[in-house]
Amino acid sequence: MPTVAVKRDELFQLLGKTYTDEEFDQLCFDFGVELDEITSEKEQIEREQGKDKASGASDVVEYKIDVPANRYDILCIEGISRGLLVFLEKLKAPRYTTVEPSGEKQRLTILPSTGQVRPHAVAAVLRNITFNQERYKSFIDLQEKLHQNLCRRRSLVAIGTHDLDTLKGPFTYDAKPPADIKFQPLNQTKEFTAPELMELYSKDAHLKQYLPIIQDKPVYPVIYDSNKVVLSMPPVINGNHSKITVNTRNVFIECTATDLHKAKTTLDTIVTMFSVYCEKQFTVEAAEVIQPDGTKINYPSLPYRFEEVNVERINKQVGINITAEQMAKYLTKMCLVTEPLKDGKNLKVEIPPTRAGIL
Incomplete structure (x- = not known):
């Protein structure tokens, strides 16, 4: 599982909001990533090499975030902030x-x-x-x-x-x-x-x-x-x-x-x-x-494609019981723009070029 280090204040500026460490940890959990460590360059050097080696090192707070191996789109602060803004419904997924x-x-x-x-x-x-x-x-x-x-x-x-x-x-x-x-x-x-x-x-x-x-x-x-x-x-x-x-x-x-x-x-x-x-x-x-x-x-090809998925089957496999409309909303918040089909039983899900891990 890759770990992405981002400067806390820079990330908060991109998100347009300041969080406590506990609030951001919960946001990461909800989004499906893990806030692994809160540190700084100075703190890391002190821990690994001793305090005398840390003179002049930056004390800017860094968040180290563990992301899934197939989420290439959140391996940088640009992708993490964009994904979180869409998740928080402050931004629509961009069209590339x-x-x-x-x-x-x-x-x-x-x-x-x-x-x-x-x-x-x-x-x-x-x-x-x-x-x-x-x-x-x-x-x-x-x-x-x-x-x-x-x-x-x-x-x-x-x-x-x-x-x-x-x-x-x-x-x-x-x-x-x-x-x-x-x-x-x-x-x-x-x-x-x-x-x-x-x-x-x-x-x-x-x-x-x-x-x-x-x-x-x-x-x-x-x-x-x-x-x-x-x-x-x-x-x-x-x-x-x-x-x-x-x-x-x-x-x-x-x-x-x-x-x-x-x-x-x-x-x-x-x-x-x-x-x-x-x-x-x-x-x-x-x-x-x-x-x-x-x-x-x-x-680049930047492919967009559509998949039709069955609401009942997903509910059963995940172990939940939500409506097609709720499911569409959750998927859209994860940059997978989704709409229920007229039959009410299936969803039309758009897979963007940033989500190559979705087969």
Whole structure:
């Protein structure tokens, strides 16, 4: 069960209300998550390393919230606050939509060589987004949580996010012999070949766990822009050239994968959570991905679908006895917009793109 750490006062500001710890604990229980711990950076350091090590650490109160493993939509403060506001009936569930760009669409071409190592890729653009330090940190944290959870430590999916204004499309997803790949990786000051990077990161506590995914392959994945600038060598590291900062206004997102379904879910999760900060809220600019056979697919898909469910059957399975109208209200409060059908025995439930865990 993933744990999400959020700053208490920031969360309360988003919710438009201040709660006591006991009141918020009850709200979490009602919503179906658990307030696991109330702490601060200073308190954690004192507990783990002693008081003398905590000098200068932040005493901002943090809530650590345990969320279900299939609730990718509440792995960040944006998703938690949005979900709680809908649950409290202070907000209607947003409608997430893809839009066409005003100019040329960003394109990513997958070359056949990638089939040897990591055959799938999806992409999208968050246009005219506004970051600040907290939003930026949350954006990075969500990627890390997805990597550890849905992406299975990057073995199924690896996420790359880039400052689009530093790049020039169209983009190419290729796979090359390691010695043929050379670029300046994230937060480094010089270029390395791929074998040199594997040696460098074999001593890195964070990145060394991802090296075995590709290190024995004859070719390594790599994404270029039209000027041969390297965006990333997934699933290990992004290029420094297109590094995201708080000043980034347009974000190009690429996800490479061995599991296409998981890649689409990962992309949908990122763009639905952070499109709230775009100039046109909850809209995502479509990108075109060209498959090795020439097929063209637009992403993100952001699928909405409907399910018809029987009220009596649900009552029986859950062990409750409520009306179709009550059931529809409860489901709608969980971002599953629902209406009773005319027969009074069944419900029409809309499953949004944020709830891929509902089969």
